Amino acid sequence: MKCDCDYILSNEDWDPHYQNCSTIWNKNYGTPSPKNADGTFNLTNKHLEQLDVDILYHLGLDNKNYDLPKMFGDVKFVCMGGTKYRMKEFASYVAKALNIECKDPVNLTKHSHRYAMYKVGPIISVNHGIGIPSMSVLLQEVIKLLSYAKAKDPIIFRIGTCGGLDIPPGSVVISSYALNGTLEKTYDVPVLGEMRKIPSFFDNRLNQEILHVASEVKGFTTFIGGTMAADDFYRGQGRLDGPFCDYTEEDKLSFINKLVKMGVKNIEMEATAFAAMTREAGLRSADICVTFVNRLKGDQVTPTKAQLLEWQERPMLVVTKYISKYYERLSK
Structure with missing residues (x-):
């Protein structure tokens, strides 16, 4: 099986392949990779082939009445985050940084009234709300x-905010794997009355590249480590400041310290499903969040609004x- 990695950066000390390389895919799954030779990828759900039109209801788009290859065929990067405002801000931010003409980003999914999606050059910026x-x-x-759309070798990023574990507020965390609420490295989803456990690991080679890039940025520290994805903001994250709490502060600290010893660096609410679904689709992805609080020292987010806005840009x-x-790389 031939390697089909389209490397963004190179370093002989990094992992030799991305996790969706056909060589790795065949070794791990024993099945053909979803990737095609030209970098496009196939969906594994064969039932979709029976549809005359597939309505992407929550995006307000479909694959019959819209020319998706023309609209999105050049997409290389998708960046997802919680709020509509933040992702519109990112669209403007990345356009300015890369000198891409974009006076005012247009919401391409406004008819759905669900999410907001913006496109800047080969980059999609879209909000996903809160939680899995x-x-x-x-x-x-x-x-x-x-x-x-026949996008070639797309990479999906999730950017967001989180609670840090034994690291300073304002730190950036790149997730290496995601834990569910019972501390398993799986995304657990009930399907037809039975629980499915889908592995939730991120691409180590991609993370190595991102950490290298982040290390060039001054003013904050970036960590690679585990991420716990909770299904609840309060009790599910061991907080003491919710409307319900049936455990002690000692119980909370014991749990947080257990996570720290496991190598977990942060807690948020999306990483397990994000890692599992992108991995299952044969796509590269990375989860990159900034910490707003050190959970060993408290639960409330206390920095000023100006400080939070600056951290949120990291x-x-x-x-x-x-x-x-x-x-x-393209210009070389």
Whole structure:
């Protein structure tokens, strides 16, 4: 099996392949890779072939009445985040940084009234709401969109905010794997009355590249480590400041310290499903979040609004700098 990695950066000390390389895919799964020779990818759900039209309901698009290859065929990067405002801001931010003409980003999915999607050159910026249910709906339709559009070797980033574990607020965390609420490295989803456990690991080679790029940015520290994805903001994350709490502060600290010893660097609410679904689709992805609080020292987010806004730009800066490396390679 021939390697089909389209390397963005090179370093002989890094992993030799991305996790969706056909050589790795065949070794891990024993099945043909979803990737085609030209970098496009196939959807594994054969039932979709029976549809005259596939309606991407939550995006307000479909693969019959819209020319998706013309609209999105050049997409190389998708960046997802929680709020509509943040992702419109990212679209403007990346356009300015990469000198892409974009006076005012246009919401391409405004008819759905669900999410907001902007396109700047080969970059999609789209919000996914908060938590796995909202994020997973958006992500699955984006995966279908990219396949129908015949996008080549797309990379999906999730940027966001999180609670840090034993690291300073304002730090950036690149997720290496994701834990669910029972500390398993799986995304657990009930299907037809039975629980499915889908592995939730991120691409180590991609993470190595991103960390290298992040290390060039001054003013904050970037870590690679595990991420816990909770299904709840309060009790599900061991907080003491929710409306319900049936455990002690000692119980909370014992749990947080257990996570720290496991190598977990942060807690958020999307990573397990994000890692599992992109991996299952045969796509590269990375989860890059900035910490707003050190959970060993408290639960409340106390920095000033100005400080939070500055910190919130850090994942944007890292992703934009990574994308700029792609442009630099194209120009050589």
